[in-house]
Amino acid sequence: MVEYVITYIAHGDELKDSEVKGLTSDIESRLKVAPVKSRRLGLRAYDVYFELSTDDLKPLLADIIDSAQGIDVIVQTDGTNRQDKKLIVFDMDSTLIYQEVIEMIASYADVEDKVRDITNLAMNNEIDFKESLRQRVKLLEGLQMDSLYDEIKSKLLITNGVPEFCSFMKKTQGTKLCVLSGGFIQFAEFIKGELEFDYARANLLALDDNGRLTGETIGDIVDGQCKAETLLQLCQDYDIDVASSVMIGDGGNDLLAMAAAGFGIAWNAKPTVQKKAPCKLNTKSMKDVLYIFGYSDEEIKILFP
Structure with a gap:
């Protein structure tokens, strides 16, 4: 299994809890798996972690990444x-x-x-x-x-x-x-x-x-x-x-x-x-x-x- 971290970064002054919930729900539905953990980095940024067997997660989420309004969605493997x-x-x-x-x-x-x-x-x-x-x-x-x-x-x-x-x-x-x-x-x-x-x-x-x-x-x-x-x-x-x-x-x-x-x-x-x-x-x-x-x-x- 590969542990991925998906980071949401708002362009504006605040990343709202409702925006976090909506994006995470869309990603869960796409991946058919729940996040293993999450944490708020600050008022404008949030991390969500998933464990998956795929070697390249980003293509599976391309449309979600492209359609997020006023928020950047960054996908990467987690590690040192x-x-x-x-x-x-x-x-x-x-x-x-x-x-x-x-x-x-x-x-x-x-x-x-x-x-x-x-x-x-x-x-x-x-x-x-x-x-x-x-x-x-x-x-x-x-x-x-x-x-x-x-x-x-x-x-x-x-x-x-x-x-x-x-x-x-x-x-x-x-x-x-x-x-x-x-x-x-x-x-x-x-x-x-x-x-x-x-x-x-x-x-x-x-x-x-x-x-x-x-x-x-x-x-x-x-x-x-x-x-x-x-x-x-x-x-x-x-x-x-x-x-x-x-x-x-x-x-x-x-x-x-x-x-x-x-x-x-x-x-x-x-x-x-x-x-x-x-x-x-x-x-x-x-x-x-x-x-x-x-x-x-x-x-x-x-x-x-």
């Missing part, structure tokens, strides 16, 4: 790895920060709409990421970047709850924190420094002798395959069990790394990504990932009273 997260890898754009940096750069070249359209195709897995990056970077050719790096960095907004979430994991688990971005290394390194991360990898824009973009990148492209391979390499480098690793991102190019990691979380992601990812989280604060890891409000308040 739930809280024992030693490596967390993040996408950057629209994950660690609210913006898409390449669109911010594009606004200075008056091609923001064109770049955004291509970005959306890539994030929905409707176009190969490498090809999408090539097309978008080409649109930036000739832009003088020397004076723009610092200006754009000053405008970057870190996602709500990210600093608290990362601080909690470092202090309680000694977690290694890394950013793997399909964006650009100058900004990934900046975010790494701001959040005191351990590692950053991203793409490098090519400049001519006058500091203008050539419309190309230098070196290997950080696409989905690269993110997956790098995550596994980081596990090896840090001597971390892959089962204790997590990938958090919002785009189609994050799915391979989510599959390679011990667990993956689609953070306010594109609809197609939410369906394919191990789980989805659509709340307003990244700190809510702590509920997925099984931490209660009381445990969280020890560090953040």
Whole structure:
């Protein structure tokens, strides 16, 4: 038998008992088995545990997960790895920060709409990421970047709850924190420094002798395959069990790394990504990932009273 934990996380201020009862009843009816235990994690989150012989529970509950209004339903196996997260890898754009940096750069070249359209195709897995990056970077050719790096960095907004979430994991688990971005290394390194991360990898824009973009990148492209391979390499480098690793991102190019990691979380992601990812989280604060890891409000308040 496999013990599963199903976590309900409300998008709003409260997860009502009636909502817990309704979701649990629907799941019981689908599985034809009663939960073995349950516990409230806090005002907005609740855990329900089931024991089943199936090796993959999520497909059996897909329609319930998709139809829950204002509540994320996360399915995972229960065990020591739930809280024992030693490596967390993040996408950057629209994950660690609210913006898409390449669109911010594009606004200075008056091609923001064109770049955004291509970005959306890539994030929905409707176009190969490498090809999408090539097309978008080409649109930036000739832009003088020397004076723009610092200006754009000053405008970057870190996602709500990210600093608290990362601080909690470092202090309680000694977690290694890394950013793997399909964006650009100058900004990934900046975010790494701001959040005191351990590692950053991203793409490098090519400049001519006058500091203008050539419309190309230098070196290997950080696409989905690269993110997956790098995550596994980081596990090896840090001597971390892959089962204790997590990938958090919002785009189609994050799915391979989510599959390679011990667990993956689609953070306010594109609809197609939410369906394919191990789980989805659509709340307003990244700190809510702590509920997925099984931490209660009381445990969280020890560090953040």
